[in-house]
Amino acid sequence: MAGPNFRVGVVVERRPSSxxxxxxxxxxxxxxxxxxxxxxxxxLGTEGDAAMLYAGSADVEFHRVETGNYRDNLATGEAMLWVTLSIEDTAAGIRLLSVTADPAEGEAMTEAGGLMVDVAPMPSEIAERLADFVRTHHVERVFRKRKRE
Structure with a gap:
């Protein structure tokens, strides 16, 4: 079940590639x-060969079953958001696909061909909302190793 969601904007830097x-x-x-x-x-602006682009906006959703991953993300001391972009033949050169606070989901997106996944520091307002969500919904699950018969 999904928890609160909200929209964030993503800013990227585009530079000529070598x-x-x-x-x-x-x-x-x-x-x-x-x-x-x-x-x-x-x-949004240019500096030399670099251009700052507004890549777009995306919903960030918190899911109750992922609170363990969110807790681990917050425990690093610098919580991150994973941003998935599609490199495309358009004027901007990219298309924003998703933004997530779940490190496992972000890592899984790196395995999809043709996509770019980058991380960015999580703004403090989002980190606070995520911490509240984890405090409210996290249930510790005990790992039980199965025995072979």
Whole structure:
């Protein structure tokens, strides 16, 4: 069952790539706790060859069955969000697919071909909401090793 969800905005940096297989390199530079009212791919500014782009907005959902993963994420001292982008042949060069606070889900997305997964620090407002969610919904599950017969 899903818990609260909210929209966040994602800002990426686009630079020319030195790779012969890609024209641009991308990295997530910021997560905005409130989704901005602007078009996906909107150029926020440039500095030299680099451009800051608003990649778009996505829902971040908290799920009760994932509270253990969220707790581990928060326990690192610098909680992160995993951002999945699709590299595309568009003016912006990317499309935002998802944002998650679950490290296991973020890692699983790295196994999908053709996608880029990057991490960014979780804004404190989101970390506080996530910590409240974990405190409210976490149930410790005891691991029991099965014995072979």
């Amino acid at each position: 790779s012969p297989w890609a024209t641009h390199a991308f990295r997530v530079v910021a997560i905005v706790p409130e989704a901005a009212d602007m078009a996906d791919g909107h150029v």
